[in-house]
Amino acid sequence: MQLLIYTPQVTPRVKYIFNFLFREILLCDMELTSVAAQFAAYQGPKFSYAAQPLAKELFFKSSGFLSLNNIEKPSIKISAFGGEKVPFAVEDSALTFDVFAASFYFVSRYEEYLPYSPDEHLRFPPKASLQFELGLLKVPVVDQWAIILKNLLASKLENLHFGTRKFEFIPTIDIDRAYHFKSSGVVKNTARFLKALAKGDTERLKNIITTGLGKRNDPFDTYQFLHQIHQRYQLNPIFFFLLSRQGDKNHDVNIHPNDELLQDLILAVSKHGKVGIHPSYASNSNVLKLKEEKATLENLLDKAIDLSRQHYLKLSLPKTYLQLIKVGINHDYTMGYASEVGFRAGTCTPFFWYDLQLEKQSHLKVYPFAVMDATLQKYLKLSPPQATQVIDELINNVKVVDGSFYSLWHNESLSETGHWKGWKQVYEQMLATAAVGYLR
Incomplete structure (x- = not known):
């Protein structure tokens, strides 16, 4: 009843x-x-x-x-x-x-x-x-x-019925820099080469040379790995692309949106995952730039885009959400913290944003994520084994309530280069842990 x-x-x-x-x-x-x-x-x-x-x-x-x-x-x-x-x-x-x-x-x-x-x-x-x-x-x-x-x-109470939920896991990937060396051009890569040479950074020198000669993939080109592992665990990933033409020079460093390699990548990724816009750092204070970046992605894919996640998780309430609504975004995945893991809104269940200024529910749906790679490595300074332990705890906390677990990762953190050595295994273990009792 x-x-x-x-x-x-x-x-x-x-x-x-x-x-x-x-x-x-x-x-x-x-x-x-x-x-x-x-x-x-x-x-x-x-x-x-x-x-x-x-x-x-x-x-x-x-x-x-x-x-x-x-x-x-x-x-x-x-x-x-x-x-x-x-x-x-x-x-x-x-x-x-x-x-x-x-x-x-x-x-x-x-x-x-x-x-x-x-x-x-x-x-x-x-x-x-x-x-x-x-x-x-x-x-x-x-x-x-x-x-x-x-x-x-x-x-x-008697005669009261409750439905049953099932745990679900949705991996999301932010593409801040699609490639490290490819599409950077001779001038930028030469500057990188000289800088690495001055520092005696042999690993970086090797990456620049071998990538330039075509002897190995760009270290940030981890898309085939992602496709294969998501297929293995029957997951439906979401990719958010940064597409800023003239963004913040210190924070919006992706390849130019007109680059053919980047455009080909977006088209390829869209065949096996959802694609959303990753509004640039600069767009957070410029709704016209946000609209332009969204239109760039829509024109490339020839369809409307209504998914987003803010670059650097720049979320300022209510301004950011009002801007997203204004340009036609209906689903946002920014709800989480950069410096701590966990549940910013206290829930692992997607919810419609409540506009406190107007005192009414909006049509913008918010999808809270629980963990980000950079939080574990950069802010909390955890080792890969320590990070895996934290992720396992978060996943189990969501499984207990049959909720939705959203992760935030970056293509570059799977590169096994620099400070990301050992973190590819963290991602693999996260998917394996989530799959327990879930894989169809």
């Missing part, structure tokens, strides 16, 4: 987070009502969410956060729950915290609308997040709370 939920005000925030928890995560049919008489007369499974119960029904106390329609720093009480610290503590309730308010706070990224000190790339730092403070960043805590809620309801 349908679950009926009473709340005095069916606000946009209430409607959004109840839909996400019940319909998207728990696959449970439910209806919200603010009519007390309708709730009292209903003979099926039901509970109330309010400041006080109506009678003797199953009751979840509201902290009041979801009834608000402004953006200001809330007063959040922290309490212990099942060995974890949780926000929005309440008393005299079926749970000791307002699970709906806490879930909305994380999924909406409410704290990113409040004042904060950005990092060098003007990004919201993970250590400023409440999840980091409470030690919850490495777990999809909203999905965990949903399952706790499901078990509680199943034990208290």
Whole structure:
């Protein structure tokens, strides 16, 4: 039977987070009502969410956060729950915290609308997040709370049905630099050669010479490996290409979009994987540049492109998402941190972005990733074996809730050159771990 939920005000925030928890995560049919008489007369499974119960029904106390329609720093009480610290503590309730308010706070990224000190790339730092403070960043805590809620309801209410999800793994690849030496031109490669010679970097010298003579593939040309391993594990990868003509000179360093080798690569990759735009560093503050880069990819593939991930994960709310919507992007994969692994929005389940300024759900769907290669190697400075251990933990945390695991890798980190030696095996092991109990 349908679950009926009473709340005095069916606000946009209430409607959004109840839909996400019940319909998207728990696959449970439910209806919200603010009519007390309708709730009292209903003979099926039901509970109330309010400041006080109506009678003797199953009751979840509201902290009041979801009834608000402004953006200001809330007063959040922290309490212990099942060995974890949780926000929005309440008393005299079926749970000791307002699970709906806490879930909305994380999924909406409410704290990113409040004042904060950005990092060098003007990004919201993970250590400023409440999840980091409470030690919850490495777990999809909203999905965990949903399952706790499901078990509680199943034990208290009769004739309540929940659907079943299955774990899925979606590898995503960012192509910041399609090739290292190919298509760089004589001048640039000569400069690289002289620089490597001055430093006595024999490995780099060998790569430049052998690649130039055609005796070996460009070290960043790892596309055949990716195609083969994704086929082996029956995976559907997504590739995001950086296509900036005049981007930020320090951060947008890919090959020119008009280069035939790059265009041939994009066409080839599109035959065995989805392709999205990787908006340049410079485009984050220039919507016309974003539109131009998207159009370049669309013209090449002769079809509309509505997938994206920001270069350098430059996500500034709400500006970045509003720009994406303006140019026709419907699916974004930027939701994650550069310097920490884990679940930035507290969930491993794709969700529609909630526009806090307009207090309504948008049509932009957000796909949160859990781990990035550069996070492990550059920021956390882990060895390949240590990185594999961290990835295994994240995958298992997602499998426990039957969620979706999105990884972010780069073609160059599979090159087995420089500081990426040994990291190809990390990628292989990640796919093998994800495949356990999943491979069809």
